Amino acid sequence: MQYNNIKKLMLGLALTATVCSSAMATTFIEKQQQELKTLRSQWQQKSIPSGMQSAPLRAVTERDSGADNVSIYIQNVNFDIVENIGFYVENLAASLEPKVTGQPVIFDDVESFTINVHSGSVVLSEQVIADLFNQHILDYWPRPMNDLKVKARDGYLEVEADIKLWSWFPGFWLPADLGGKIVLSDDNKLVYEIDDVRLFGIPLFGLLNTLYIDLDLLLSVDRKGATLVDSVLILDHTAVFPPPSLMGKIATTFIDKDGLHLTFAANEAATFNQPTVESDSYIWMQSGDPRLFDIVVNNGTIQVVADDTSKPLRFNLYDYRTQVAGGKLRMNKAGDIIATLPSSAGPDYKPVLPAKAASAKPKLGQSLASLQVNSCINSIGFNICE
Template identity: 35%
Template sequence: MKRLISLALGALGLLGGLAQADGALERQQRELALLRHGWFQQSPPAPGHAAQRPAGVRDSGQDGVGLLLHNVDMYFQGGIGFHAPQLKGWLVPLEAGAPIDFDHPEAMRIEVVEGEVILSPQQLANLFNQHILAYPQSMLRDFAMHSAGGRLQVSGEVRPLGVGPWLPLRLDGAVSLDAQAGLIDYQPDQLKVLGVPSYGAMSLVGLQLATLVELQRPGATLDGNRMRLDYRKVFPLLGIDGQVDASWLDEQGLHLRFAPPPGSAPMRFSPPAQAGQSYIRLQSGDLKIFEILITYAQVLLKAQAADTPLTFSLRDYRKVLATGLTQVNEDGTFFMSVPPYAVASPPL
């Protein structure tokens, strides 16, 4: 009898344990269901990029990823880039339905909605030396730039008509915005070759800078004495859409201010409290980083050093992020603390 009672109690205990296990498993599944609901919850920063396709686990249905740059040094390749005090917009794939793939930046574009970028004199020089003038037939080379008093001073070398020796060149002039054409114009009113002022003499005989050198590059042309830059096409790797409504020069460099389209809703991002003073926020849509697909993106890349802006390079993003500290929260938010990154010096 005692043995029977003991077996009965053991069976009851086992049943009770199984019931508790079933209860714990059910609670776990309920919690997982709630988390999944959060993981697959779209939160676009503006209504214009709502889902275009039925959403699923591996496709949010939205084309593009919301982009917020806050106090970031953004580079495309090498030393070509700008500083963004604040920039809001979208990373948009050239192929509808494709995720934003950081290993293929040429397959996307930046659609700027509002904000400002600053190209320092060194970044402007890098843009010319590493990209615009970097082709075998170039008649201009080795630009160095300085900004003072609202004017841009350029020194370099010129090879008139593409023949003969390289000669020292000095340019000095103002920068203006042709808002209707979407072009940045640099029109020097002082030109020196071999250290001898020549602009006045050239004007007397009707010659212009364009008669001495040719410049026909994507996003950069020479029209008479004006050097014209199309900010939408002049950067390598990818294009930039958006409307620049103001441009000016100061000691920091060339400022470009983007204005939101008339009547557009303001973009609203939700960076976490721990974002700090310098970060990139990627919000909603689908993206690939290190060949990892992140759907319904909630990504924050923040500067590891509190007193140094985040430096991010599209071409070398793997090197930038390789030594960062990564954290993924239960709600699917992806954080990375990014250490300082030294941009490669331009080739000598």
């Protein structure tokens, strides 16, 4: 009898434990599902900078946030497209626009998207201009000019190069010097107005003018985005750089000892959120669907900062995989990614002249960190209570 009572008691306790365990599991699952539902609504919340997209959003899917492009803001960054060809970016608001609507921006396929600059300012240093010509514009054979060296001064650009007349005569390189101003044409192209030509140090421009001989009768430069017409070199910024294509209207340009300055002001209405991590040098992608490696970041924000904060970040678009592999990635519950990367190799831009008053910067709105109300979430969005 006593044994049966003990058996019944044990069975009752086991049943009670099972019921309690089931109830607790149900409560845990419900809590987990509720948290997932809250996070999902947060992940799908649109964060497109105001003034960047006026068209209606597409239907949201697991691989498509509905945004037309990736909105990007860059500040105080040496941004290389490939090797040393690129810009020092003072500040820039742009959109990375896939050529096929609905596709992510594929960083490994630079032909698949364009960079549409809305506003901001960049600088091409003397070395960058020389590399652009030596490694890209004149990268064909027979080439008319070789080993360009550039010297910039206030309002004037001097070029030292070896040349071959008609790309072949006299069979060896002739030392030449060119000089001129760069102005904007009515159709928004950069025009290098050559007014000084020297061969072996002997000035020839006046003689050529007297004989009505334009420079294009002696030299031929006819590449995508770069054409020598009469005695002016016409550069189309939308075609002269390696892909991706650079779109956007140049508002002003000038030359000083720092190099060639370009200012864009087609759309100054864009307002970005403050980046997740406070920094004076960063790349900030706020909306859209970038594809990095083989991963699509759907409707997420990505901030790229340098691991060495003593100097501006140097980022190389074509070689971003190497930088990411050598850096650290963190992600918070909101889906924000913070990439702390080593800078790519290359000469750092160092202004020769004292810093000028900054041009109008794209507006930055409320900080994402300031929107956090949970005391467990720290200033960069990570849960410190878990």
